[in-house]
Amino acid sequence: MTKHKKTDFQWRNKHLIGLSDLSREEIEFILDTARGFEEISTRSIKKAPALRGKVVVNMFFEDSTRTRNSFTLAAGRLSADVIEFSKSYSSVSKGETLIDTARNLEAMGVDIVVIRHGAGGAPKLLSRSINACVVNAGDGYHEHPTQALLDVYTIRQIKGTLDGLKIGIVGDIAHSRVARSNIYAMTKLGAEVTLIGPPTLMPAQVQKLPVQVSCDLDAVIEKLDVINMLRIQFERLGGNLFPSIREYSHFFGLTVDRMKKAKPDMLVMHPGPINRGLEIESEVADGPRSVILRQVANGLAIRMAVLFLVNQAAAVEAKEQKS
Amino acid sequence: MKILLDEKQIDQILDRISSNIADDLGSHKELVVIGIRSRGEILAERLCSKLGRLLGKEIPFGTLDITLYRDDIHDPAGDIQPQVRTTEIDFDIHKTTILLVDDVLHTGRSVRAALDALTDLGRPRTIRLAVLVDRGSHELPIHADYVGIKSEVAEEESVRVQLKETDQIEQVTVE
Numbered sequence: 001m002t003k004h005k006k007t008d009f010q011w012r013n014k015h016l017i018g019l020s021d022l023s024r025e026e027i028e029f030i031l032d033t034a035r036g037f038e039e040i041s042t043r044s045i046k047k048a049p050a051l052r053g054k055v056v057v058n059m060f061f062e063d064s065t066r067t068r069n070s071f072t073l074a075a076g077r078l079s080a081d082v083i084e085f086s087k088s089y090s091s092v093s094k095g096e097t098l099i100d101t102a103r104n105l106e107a108m109g110v111d112i113v114v115i116r117h118g119a120g121g122a123p124k125l126l127s128r129s130i131n132a133c134v135v136n137a138g139d140g141y142h143e144h145p146t147q148a149l150l151d152v153y154t155i156r157q158i159k160g161t162l163d164g165l166k167i168g169i170v171g172d173i174a175h176s177r178v179a180r181s182n183i184y185a186m187t188k189l190g191a192e193v194t195l196i197g198p199p200t201l202m203p204a205q206v207q208k209l210p211v212q213v214s215c216d217l218d219a220v221i222e223k224l225d226v227i228n229m230l231r232i233q234f235e236r237l238g239g240n241l242f243p244s245i246r247e248y249s250h251f252f253g254l255t256v257d258r259m260k261k262a263k264p265d266m267l268v269m270h271p272g273p274i275n276r277g278l279e280i281e282s283e284v285a286d287g288p289r290s291v292i293l294r295q296v297a298n299g300l301a302i303r304m305a306v307l308f309l310v311n312q313a314a315a316v317e318a319k320e321q322k323s
Numbered sequence: 324m325k326i327l328l329d330e331k332q333i334d335q336i337l338d339r340i341s342s343n344i345a346d347d348l349g350s351h352k353e354l355v356v357i358g359i360r361s362r363g364e365i366l367a368e369r370l371c372s373k374l375g376r377l378l379g380k381e382i383p384f385g386t387l388d389i390t391l392y393r394d395d396i397h398d399p400a401g402d403i404q405p406q407v408r409t410t411e412i413d414f415d416i417h418k419t420t421i422l423l424v425d426d427v428l429h430t431g432r433s434v435r436a437a438l439d440a441l442t443d444l445g446r447p448r449t450i451r452l453a454v455l456v457d458r459g460s461h462e463l464p465i466h467a468d469y470v471g472i473k474s475e476v477a478e479e480e481s482v483r484v485q486l487k488e489t490d491q492i493e494q495v496t497v498e
Contacts, residue, residue, distance in 0.1 A: 033407045036407035037407070039409060039411075045443040048440075049391065050392075308391075315398065319399055
């Protein structure tokens with residue numbers, strides 16, 4: 001591990017909406033901060049008092065297990081109180097608007113709102129309407145910043161740096177907020193990103209992104225240092241964007257056979273949940289080059305760091321407003 | 324600016340403190356040294372190797388980051404926020420005798436934070452505190468067991484510890 005470097009950089013964002021807004025320096029600061037939180041999860045008392053007395057609400061308008069649990073655990077390890085909010089058990093089903101719901105929660109003294117929403121832009125809208133910190137846990141096809149942060153954190157942990165690395169993102173890019181946040185984070189940190197998948201699953205105006213595009217995994221796999229396999233999101237796919245699951249698997253699945261063409265130290269990543277045997281074969285997902293579970297563990301450190309930093313920025317802002 | 328200690332004096336102080344510690348704690352089998360980031364870490368590392376030579380054995384060494392345990396975390400003093408860094412203690416502190424090291428003892432709040440942080444890591448048998456400078460004006464009932472130099476410094480002045488490892492120069496000044 002590299003020596004922990006000290007910088008004079010000061011984090012000033014009380015919201016984390018997306019990585020497209022952040023500079024390389026800001027992204028690196030979150031990653032450096034997260035290193036200090038890793039150790040909390042390894043000790044006998046897995047708690048630190050940094051958010052004691054603070055209230056975090058998990059507002060999830062879409063299903064999630066990994067991200068939601070990870071945020072709950074992260075907030076708990078920093079001693080915050082957590083309110084779990086689900087669309088189906090709330091007044092949203094009675095027609096309350098997002099902002100009214102959030103304002104009501106804020107009236108109860110919520111300090112940080114973690115939001116997942118099906119509509120891109122919902123977290124941004126929320127951040128303009130309430131005083132609490134807002135952390136985006138995935139919005140529509142827009143961004144999923146903490147997932148991308150834990151992805152680049154994992155890569156940096158193993159490879160040391162992202163500068164000059166060749167990274168492939170495979171699958172349904174068009175419907176993937178993970179891909180979008182990944183592209184911003186990886187390219188800002190100096191990696192060369194290639195999007196790989198059938199043309200029907202490429203986003204509109206892909207040529208405007210700072211990436212290369214390929215529809216032939218076999219042709220590019222040998223030069224990749226990292227491969228990030230996205231999940232085929234059946235729940236988002238309308239219409240017939242590829243002929244059959246078998247055909248998709250044949251061309252874009254990460255199989256044992258295909259792995260033989262890859263560099264021996266190529267990292268295999270997946271944001272989860274995995275469709276085993278579809279985008280990735282079990283032997284590869286559970287194999288020695290897979291860092292999928294490490295991604296999950298690192299997600300906790302990243303989310304602790306993000307909750308801590310937005311709260312700290314809010315404290316500074318409150319202080320400045322007072323004086 | 325007034326020079327409180329120069330390079331030679333700092334080294335003499337560390338020699339003196341380490342021989343006192345060796346006399347007092349040398350019989351403790353589970354002696355470990357932990358420094359508070361960042362200047363305390365460097366002083367702790369030096370004390371640790373001096374102690375190792377005096378006692379003829381290797382003493383485990385660790386560093387503690389106290390940012391998450393500070394009591395001003397929601398009420399920042401200025402607009403400069405402390406950066407969270409890593410705690411690196413790769414041994415079990417349960418039942419150990421910990422020599423906790425910091426550069427300057429002032430309000431006592433850093434030491435309070437460090438004690439809380441250590442408590443979350445385990446239950447040591449004993450904790451002793453060594454500091455290079457005790458500048459007085461303690462705000463909490465916390466006192467050091469080993470003090471390099473005691474010096475009453477006026478509230479508006481600050482004590483600046485510079486060490487070769489991070490500052491190229493080695494001295495303690497009051498400014």
